Amino acid sequence: MNHYFIHTVKAEWIKKRRSFADWLVLAGGFFVPLLLIIILICFPKQLLSIHASGHFWEQVFDKAWQMMAFMLLPMGIVLAVSLVVQIEFRNNSWKQVHTSPVPFASIYFSKLLVLLVMLLQLFLLFNIGIFLAGVIPSLLNSHTSFPAYTVNHVFFLERNLHYFITSLPMVALQYMLSLKFKNFLVPIGAGLALTTGALIALSWKYIYMIPSSYTALYYLQSNNPVPPAHNLLLWSLGYFVFFSLLGYWLYVSGKEKG
Amino acid sequence: MYCAETRQLSHSFSSHADALKSVNLQVPGGSIYGFLGPNGAGKTTTLRLLLGLLKIKEGEVLLFNKPLRKQRLQSLAKIGSMIESPSIYSHLTATENLAIYRELYQCSGQRIGEVLSLVGLSETGKKKAGQFSLGMKQRLGLAIALLHQPALLVLDEPTNGLDPNGIIEIRDLLKKLNEEQGISIIISSHLLSEIEKLVTHVGIISKGKMVFQGTLNELTGKQQQSSKLILETDDPGRSLEICRQLELNVISGNGKITLPVPSREKIAALNRELVNSNISVFEMSVIKKDLETIFMELINQ
Numbered sequence: 001m002n003h004y005f006i007h008t009v010k011a012e013w014i015k016k017r018r019s020f021a022d023w024l025v026l027a028g029g030f031f032v033p034l035l036l037i038i039i040l041i042c043f044p045k046q047l048l049s050i051h052a053s054g055h056f057w058e059q060v061f062d063k064a065w066q067m068m069a070f071m072l073l074p075m076g077i078v079l080a081v082s083l084v085v086q087i088e089f090r091n092n093s094w095k096q097v098h099t100s101p102v103p104f105a106s107i108y109f110s111k112l113l114v115l116l117v118m119l120l121q122l123f124l125l126f127n128i129g130i131f132l133a134g135v136i137p138s139l140l141n142s143h144t145s146f147p148a149y150t151v152n153h154v155f156f157l158e159r160n161l162h163y164f165i166t167s168l169p170m171v172a173l174q175y176m177l178s179l180k181f182k183n184f185l186v187p188i189g190a191g192l193a194l195t196t197g198a199l200i201a202l203s204w205k206y207i208y209m210i211p212s213s214y215t216a217l218y219y220l221q222s223n224n225p226v227p228p229a230h231n232l233l234l235w236s237l238g239y240f241v242f243f244s245l246l247g248y249w250l251y252v253s254g255k256e257k258g
Numbered sequence: 259m260y261c262a263e264t265r266q267l268s269h270s271f272s273s274h275a276d277a278l279k280s281v282n283l284q285v286p287g288g289s290i291y292g293f294l295g296p297n298g299a300g301k302t303t304t305l306r307l308l309l310g311l312l313k314i315k316e317g318e319v320l321l322f323n324k325p326l327r328k329q330r331l332q333s334l335a336k337i338g339s340m341i342e343s344p345s346i347y348s349h350l351t352a353t354e355n356l357a358i359y360r361e362l363y364q365c366s367g368q369r370i371g372e373v374l375s376l377v378g379l380s381e382t383g384k385k386k387a388g389q390f391s392l393g394m395k396q397r398l399g400l401a402i403a404l405l406h407q408p409a410l411l412v413l414d415e416p417t418n419g420l421d422p423n424g425i426i427e428i429r430d431l432l433k434k435l436n437e438e439q440g441i442s443i444i445i446s447s448h449l450l451s452e453i454e455k456l457v458t459h460v461g462i463i464s465k466g467k468m469v470f471q472g473t474l475n476e477l478t479g480k481q482q483q484s485s486k487l488i489l490e491t492d493d494p495g496r497s498l499e500i501c502r503q504l505e506l507n508v509i510s511g512n513g514k515i516t517l518p519v520p521s522r523e524k525i526a527a528l529n530r531e532l533v534n535s536n537i538s539v540f541e542m543s544v545i546k547k548d549l550e551t552i553f554m555e556l557i558n559q
């Protein structure tokens with residue numbers, strides 16, 4: 001498999017070039033920061049209070065994630081994953097991919113890897129956006145200047161890593177669904193129903209078992225001084241592995257391959 | 259030696275009648291095999307099973323004499339295919355499309371330029387494949403199939419939607435590939451006339467069953483067999499008797515007499531007897547069926 005994997009990953013990477021999913025990552029990374037920039041320019045009191053808090057970067061980061069974690073990130077994942085898989089259905093290209101001399105496992109895991117790299121790209125862009133959302137309004141406001149506060153690197157790396165891990169189950173779940181249904185309204189509908197459903201049920205006592213709630217739950221946990229009752233990171237990793245393997249099995253055992 | 263073969267291959271899609279019934283497809287190495295049949299006959303289903311795109315339920319597929327199950331990747335590496343519509347990423351250029359398959363088949367980057375010029379798409383540059391005409395897409399599909407210099411090409415109605423010029427161009431290209439590089443080709447079509455000038459072997463499928471398989475010569479042989487001699491005289495009754503005396507099988511004898519074409523000597527003898535018996539012969543002619551008619555008869559039987 002190793003000998004094929006590098007080639008299938010390269011092929012998948014070319015495939016998503018200039019695709020709609022690629023643009024979605026770009027737009028998704030900067031949407032919330034842009035919103036935050038507008039808010040902080042229009043409501044300078046908020047900006048001043050963040051400056052006065054002594055935790056400037058932590059607060060900007062937190063405000064951005066508040067908007068991102070509840071709806072936008074899970075929905076963005078649902079859309080982007082479905083769009084990437086849809087590339088094959090829409091172009092009738094599964095038959096060509098599946099008559100190429102590469103193992104099914106290699107195809108399946110390359111696509112999954114590309115999806116994870118796209119998620120990583122989204123996180124990178126989002127963090128750049130957060131940085132700009134701290135800098136731009138501060139420079140434009142006459143009472144504040146460049147936020148030259150020290151940055152707690154460990155804090156930001158750790159939070160990002162945790163958000164990344166809590167995003168993983170939705171990537172794998174949506175990947176599984178998208179591979180199964182040719183009509184992409186089905187997986188997108190299912191994914192969106194799962195994310196909105198999770199938001200509505202956020203205070204349910206078994207919500208920790210619903211993977212579409214994990215980024216929102218993590219946001220709440222990370223702002224709650226009480227230690228969490230359930231380890232979301234472990235649940236996330238568990239679901240990720242489970243959905244990835246189940247998705248692989250469903251994919252390989254499919255009767256029609258294009 | 260067959261480069262592709264199916265044994266008692268049957269298939270049914272859930273809840274439908276059988277799409278294929280015990281198909282024994284035999285494609286000799288080095289041949290151009292025309293796989294003919296009307297729409298819905300089962301051509302695409304057969305080819306999808308051949309390439310492992312459908313799970314085999316009954317029967318067996320052999321590629322290069324090896325069961326498909328055992329040597330899938332090794333066999334696929336030697337096959338180029340285009341099934342139904344070409345598989346083309348519409349948001350990418352022709353070169354980018356080929357770059358994807360270059361990775362999957364692990365061939366040199368140089369091949370991309372070679373196949374593009376082979377199918378006449380070298381000049382498309384940054385144009386996205388989605389903006390190509392149907393004929394250009396078809397040719398890009400062919401370029402993908404040819405990229406890794408396969409030993410066997412499987413083309414499912416590759417000239418669908420092409421203009422007459424395009425059809426001739428592709429036909430010439432396939433002929434050249436077969437003659438110069440010895441590539442075996444399976445090409446399906448619902449029109450005999452379209453591939454008659456190209457193929458060496460023919461398989462005819464109708465309603466999921468193979469109704470003819472053999473060389474093109476054997477098919478034209480059938481043409482000879484089904485030719486008829488028509489005889490019109492002023493005395494059908496006595497003419498019939500003379501035919502019987504000469505031991506000729508008469509197919510029908512009311513008015514005009516129809517019989518299978520006898521040997522040249524028998525025709526001469528028949529003519530002599532008729533004249534000697536003072537019968538006026540108005541017409542004595544051989545009616546040849548064209549291949550298309552034979553094809554139609556085979557698929558309608």
Ligand SMILES: Nc1ncnc2c1ncn2[C@@H]1O[C@H](COP(=O)(O)OP(=O)(O)O)[C@@H](O)[C@H]1O
Binds near residue numbers: 271298300
């Ligand atoms: N995916 C499918 N599901 C159900 N029936 C199918 C499917 N594909 C083909 N068929 C049926 O199988 C038969 C053969 O179709 P096909 O192989 O596409 O014929 P051809 O390629 O010769 O036109 C047809 O009756 C068609 O309706």
Ligand SMILES: [Mg+2]
Binds near residue numbers: 415
């Ligand atoms: Mg067909």
